[in-house]
Amino acid sequence: MKEKLVLIGNGMAGVRALEELLKLAPEQYDISVFGGEPYGNYNRIMLSPVLAGEKTVEQIMLNDEQWYADNGIRLFKGKWVECVDRARRVVQASDGTTAEYDRLIIATGSNPFIVPLPGKDLEGVITFRDIADVDAMLSACTAPGGKAIVIGGGLLGLEAANGLNKQGMDVTVVHLMDTLMERQLDKPAGALLKASLEEKGLKFLMQAQTEAILGTDKVSGVRFKDGLEVPAELVVMAVGIRPNFKLAEQIGLHCERGVVVTDTMQTYDPRIYAVGECVQHRGQTYGLVAPLFEQAKVCANHLAHIGIARYEGSVTSTKLKVTGIDLFSAGDFTGDDSTQALVLQDPGRGLYKKVVLKDNRIQGAVMYGDTIDGTWYFELMRDGTDVSGFRDSLLFGQAHLGDSGHGDDNRVAAMADTAEICGCNGVCKGQIVDTIIREKLFTLEDVRVHTKASSSCGSCTGLVEALLAHTVGGDYSLSPAKKPLCGCTEHNHDEIRAGIRDNVLTTIPAVRQFFEWKTPDGCSKCRPALNYYLLCQWPGDYQDDNQSRFINERAHANIQKDASYSVIPRMWGGSTTPQELRAIADVAEKYAVRMVHVTGGQRLALYGLSKEQLPKIWGDLNQAGLVSGHAYGKALRTVKTCVGREWCRFGTQDSTALGIELEKMTWGSWTPHKFKMAASGCPRNCAEATIKDFGVVCVDSGYELHVGGNGGVKVRATDLLCHVETSEQVLEYCAAFMQLYREEAHYLERTAPWIERVGLSYIKDKVVNDEAGRNALVQRFHYAQQFAQDDPWAARAQGAEAHEFTPIKQVS
Amino acid sequence: MNHAEKIMTDASGWLEVGRIEDIPPLGARVVRTPDGDIAVFRNAEDEIFALRDKCPHKGGPLSQGIVHGRRVACPLHDWKIHLDSGEAVAPDEGCAARYPVRVEDGFIRLSLTPDEGCADR
Numbered sequence: 004m005k006e007k008l009v010l011i012g013n014g015m016a017g018v019r020a021l022e023e024l025l026k027l028a029p030e031q032y033d034i035s036v037f038g039g040e041p042y043g044n045y046n047r048i049m050l051s052p053v054l055a056g057e058k059t060v061e062q063i064m065l066n067d068e069q070w071y072a073d074n075g076i077r078l079f080k081g082k083w084v085e086c087v088d089r090a091r092r093v094v095q096a097s098d099g100t101t102a103e104y105d106r107l108i109i110a111t112g113s114n115p116f117i118v119p120l121p122g123k124d125l126e127g128v129i130t131f132r133d134i135a136d137v138d139a140m141l142s143a144c145t146a147p148g149g150k151a152i153v154i155g156g157g158l159l160g161l162e163a164a165n166g167l168n169k170q171g172m173d174v175t176v177v178h179l180m181d182t183l184m185e186r187q188l189d190k191p192a193g194a195l196l197k198a199s200l201e202e203k204g205l206k207f208l209m210q211a212q213t214e215a216i217l218g219t220d221k222v223s224g225v226r227f228k229d230g231l232e233v234p235a236e237l238v239v240m241a242v243g244i245r246p247n248f249k250l251a252e253q254i255g256l257h258c259e260r261g262v263v264v265t266d267t268m269q270t271y272d273p274r275i276y277a278v279g280e281c282v283q284h285r286g287q288t289y290g291l292v293a294p295l296f297e298q299a300k301v302c303a304n305h306l307a308h309i310g311i312a313r314y315e316g317s318v319t320s321t322k323l324k325v326t327g328i329d330l331f332s333a334g335d336f337t338g339d340d341s342t343q344a345l346v347l348q349d350p351g352r353g354l355y356k357k358v359v360l361k362d363n364r365i366q367g368a369v370m371y372g373d374t375i376d377g378t379w380y381f382e383l384m385r386d387g388t389d390v391s392g393f394r395d396s397l398l399f400g401q402a403h404l405g406d407s408g409h410g411d412d413n414r415v416a417a418m419a420d421t422a423e424i425c426g427c428n429g430v431c432k433g434q435i436v437d438t439i440i441r442e443k444l445f446t447l448e449d450v451r452v453h454t455k456a457s458s459s460c461g462s463c464t465g466l467v468e469a470l471l472a473h474t475v476g477g478d479y480s481l482s483p484a485k486k487p488l489c490g491c492t493e494h495n496h497d498e499i500r501a502g503i504r505d506n507v508l509t510t511i512p513a514v515r516q517f518f519e520w521k522t523p524d525g526c527s528k529c530r531p532a533l534n535y536y537l538l539c540q541w542p543g544d545y546q547d548d549n550q551s552r553f554i555n556e557r558a559h560a561n562i563q564k565d566a567s568y569s570v571i572p573r574m575w576g577g578s579t580t581p582q583e584l585r586a587i588a589d590v591a592e593k594y595a596v597r598m599v600h601v602t603g604g605q606r607l608a609l610y611g612l613s614k615e616q617l618p619k620i621w622g623d624l625n626q627a628g629l630v631s632g633h634a635y636g637k638a639l640r641t642v643k644t645c646v647g648r649e650w651c652r653f654g655t656q657d658s659t660a661l662g663i664e665l666e667k668m669t670w671g672s673w674t675p676h677k678f679k680m681a682a683s684g685c686p687r688n689c690a691e692a693t694i695k696d697f698g699v700v701c702v703d704s705g706y707e708l709h710v711g712g713n714g715g716v717k718v719r720a721t722d723l724l725c726h727v728e729t730s731e732q733v734l735e736y737c738a739a740f741m742q743l744y745r746e747e748a749h750y751l752e753r754t755a756p757w758i759e760r761v762g763l764s765y766i767k768d769k770v771v772n773d774e775a776g777r778n779a780l781v782q783r784f785h786y787a788q789q790f791a792q793d794d795p796w797a798a799r800a801q802g803a804e805a806h807e808f809t810p811i812k813q814v815s
Numbered sequence: 816m817n818h819a820e821k822i823m824t825d826a827s828g829w830l831e832v833g834r835i836e837d838i839p840p841l842g843a844r845v846v847r848t849p850d851g852d853i854a855v856f857r858n859a860e861d862e863i864f865a866l867r868d869k870c871p872h873k874g875g876p877l878s879q880g881i882v883h884g885r886r887v888a889c890p891l892h893d894w895k896i897h898l899d900s901g902e903a904v905a906p907d908e909g910c911a912a913r914y915p916v917r918v919e920d921g922f923i924r925l926s927l928t929p930d931e932g933c934a935d936r
């Protein structure tokens with residue numbers, strides 16, 4: 004016999020929990036759903052575009068009745084649950100329908116708040132919550148020019164007003180405060196918003212207190228405290244919502260401002276779960292879908308008896324869905340004595356941005372006119388990143404930090420359907436929008452899986468998120484308090500690294516077991532990460548797991564699109580000798596190499612080799628003293644240098660020798676992502692040291708050390724770490740910086756995003772200011788290098804891992 | 816079969832390719848044939864699977880991918896392919912042809928005639 008699961012409330016959070024459950028354990032429960040509304044499940048957020056005539060009710064259905072049938076779910080639509088007998092575990096609806104349960108989910112949402120004014124019950128006074136409300140509003144706007152009053156200048160009120168206005172009504176918004184959306188916007192942004200809405204034809208009565216709604220049986224107008232009377236045939240009350248926990252309270256569950264739940268989404272009766280707007284979690288209630296979906300996921304995880312997920316609260320952000328208006332806000336943007344506000348204002352372009360900082364961390368942000376960087380600020384805020392390193396350009400946005408992809412081409416709404424969004428995978432806007440609609444996608448992750456957009460280099464992530472928001476409404480940018488490493492676990496990178504260290508976990512299976520992995524062997528995302536974390540933590544002892552490495556690192560060569568491989572030997576500091584060049588030329592001829600290419604990293608690459616040839620070629624190269632350049636690895640790559648003081652008339656130090664020393668010290672080390680260095684002989688910087696992970700710019704008085712540069716997808720110039728006087732110090736600081744990166748960055752996070760996440764001052768504290776700490780880092784780096792500086796080509800040239808390079812059988 | 820003379824198959828058409836231990840757990844090896852490579856996979860449970868060594872996406876060599884559970888992640892763009900059916904894991908679509916394979920006394924035997932059903936053989 005299957006267990007019985009009953010859901011009360013056929014809304015966005017409850018049904019989402021069922022969808023998540025069906026993904027995890029499709030056969031586990033016999034499911035029944037009671038919904039007060041006479042429909043399947045629809046996207047409530049999109050009621051605003053429906054009201055504005057931009058969408059139809061059919062277009063916003065998420066799950067029609069067929070979906071319930073297909074999944075064997077009994078849907079009791081239009082049936083209100085009136086009581087639950089917790090002792091006998093039976094739910095009963097007002098018409099007498101009953102259903103037994105083993106587990107119950109309460110997802111009863113919210114009720115619109117109705118101001119207790121005289122006349123509130125008159126015909127023509129409507130709230131804005133469900134399809135019935137929208138129908139009522141639409142049937143009220145029959146005659147063009149009819150007058151409507153919307154009470155409430157918040158998000159809901161403005162969306163309602165905009166919709167009615169688009170339907171041809173003459174709309175006045177009445178607001179108690181002097182700023183629209185005062186909970187999301189500060190005064191300047193509120194004023195800009197008001198001006199644009201006025202341009203669209205809306206009227207406003209600010210700081211107006213309604214005294215009564217007038218009319219005998221139908222509404223005829225509104226009277227204010229100051230005596231003013233305004234005629235209207237429709238009054239929309241949109242002053243707020245109240246969590247609907249009446250039923251929960253009535254059946255004796257502990258409620259405060261909502262049904263109180265734990266981190267596992269259970270109420271005080273462990274058989275009863277609650278999700279959505281009706282819930283109070285850690286003192287918070289939520290009124291946006293992103294956190295509710297997160298709750299739904301956790302709830303499903305427990306219902307499926309996996310039992311490892313925890314809901315730890317969400318940070319939310321807001322966008323207004325009025326076509327043509329770009330507005331974003333998140334966090335606390337009012338500020339106080341302890342905070343500082345950065346403001347950018349351009350009234351000519353209708354642009355306003357404010358970012359509130361406390362101790363150089365973002366507390367809140369408000370943007371009007373250009374919101375493309377909303378997600379970026381939001382992530383910086385959620386991660387608590389110290390922004391002092393780029394504070395001076397923070398307001399200009401992320402694109403300002405450099406972006407080889409899309410610059411600030413950010414008007415997604417205005418883009419043609421054929422506009423290419425993802426340059427790596429060739430995905431156009433129309434394709435993404437169609438897929439979002441057809442597959443009912445809500446998250447960036449889902450869009451990546453289904454369309455591949457933003458799944459490669461990631462430079463179009465902002466655009467894809469904007470498209471998602473534009474298509475499904477609202478803002479679904481990642482709200483979970485923490486991001487798991489991959490789909491196999493609930494734990495994030497930092498937790499896993501700490502767990503490996505503190506619990507002395509020494510193998511990948513041990514880590515998976517300790518953290519209760521959901522999959523037997525992990526996946527292509529977590530296995531390489533775990534292999535690296537273990538290697539980094541236990542350099543002397545860990546037995547590298549070849550099968551958990553990407554092919555390039557497993558074969559020590561770079562796989563090509565035609566399954567051939569490239570071979571790039573090290574050319575120390577970009578310098579070479581006739582003898583080395585001759586050896587490379589000989590190999591190129593002997594093995595009929597299809598191309599010899601000068602790489603962007605100052606060395607020579609041989610292309611088009613078959614896997615079987617590799618060990619032989621390596622053997623030949625080894626003979627001439629050439630070793631692996633690790634061009635295939637998440638490892639030290641190249642150290643570019645210029646000719647420096649030895650030759651150049653401007654050179655201040657011997658940058659070539661320094662680069663070679665740096666490369667000799669660091670080659671062979673595995674890093675979270677690839678690691679590149681350069682040393683330039685003077686500030687003309689011919690070796691491009693300021694876009695490297697670690698760059699040295701020689702100056703007359705010594706060496707400037709630069710960190711966190713990147714020349715890839717998103718160009719980022721380095722931050723200046725410090726100035727040192729001797730080349731020994733350069734080596735010392737380099738080892739310390741590299742080791743800190745090795746020990747603390749997330750797998751596949753380059754130094755640039757790592758520094759933006761933890762903040763330059765953190766790095767300076769550890770590497771520059773704390774001498775003892777720096778020495779310890781240096782020691783750990785050199786200890787690890789003892790085991791790493793072993794040319795992987797040499798062993799394989801002599802026959803190690805032969806199975807990797809030969810077919811198991813050749814059939815002719 | 817054209818190459819019948821040269822190929823050491825037994826009477827019922829099975830070709831012995833090697834022993835289970837010849838393939839690392841969670842790994843793969845290639846059987847090279849005139850009609851293209853066949854990837855032979857071994858998972859953590861010592862189950863053996865054989866697929867045409869060509870990803871349905873853009874022809875990536877599946878034998879070079881990361882094996883997990885009953886799936887392999889293609890080395891080129893990380894599509895996941897079901898080892899037991901050759902089908903791409905949804906929402907991706909496509910398949911790599913599957914070859915019958917048997918294990919007896921630790922020996923892997925393969926048929927060089929792929930199963931029906933996958934258009935790209």
Ligand code: SRM
Binds near residue numbers: 602606634694
């Ligand atoms: C061979 C080379 C191109 C060339 O022919 O010159 C190259 C080739 C590849 N690069 Fe690169 N990059 C090469 C220099 C660069 C440079 C220039 C440099 O190092 O000064 C950059 C920009 C600098 C930087 O990294 O900050 C560069 C930025 C990238 C990126 C973007 C990284 C980023 O952080 O945004 C990737 C993608 C990745 O690593 O995820 C990438 C990835 C790749 C891969 C490994 C893609 C792949 O996974 O297959 C390419 C392998 C091609 C192959 O067939 O071997 N390559 N790549 C260069 C090898 C240098 C070397 O001697 O080792």
Ligand SMILES: Cc1cc2nc3c(=O)[nH]c(=O)nc-3n(C[C@H](O)[C@H](O)[C@H](O)COP(=O)(O)OP(=O)(O)OC[C@H]3O[C@@H](n4cnc5c(N)ncnc54)[C@H](O)[C@@H]3O)c2cc1C
Binds near residue numbers: 014016083084110292
């Ligand atoms: C016009 C509008 C625009 C919005 N825009 C956004 C936006 O842009 N971004 C955003 O994130 N959020 C937005 N929201 C909020 C979002 O829609 C809600 O947060 C979300 O729908 C809440 O989900 P829920 O499942 O908790 O409640 P609901 O979706 O309200 O579902 C609860 C359901 O339970 C039913 N029910 C209640 N009690 C019972 C009972 N006793 N028996 C049977 N059924 C019962 C109700 O009829 C209802 O259908 C908007 C909301 C509205 C109304």
Ligand code: SF4
């Ligand atoms: S070598 Fe680099 S830039 Fe060129 S195609 Fe490959 S990843 Fe892109």
Ligand code: FES
Binds near residue numbers: 875889
């Ligand atoms: S070729 Fe396999 S994923 Fe692209």
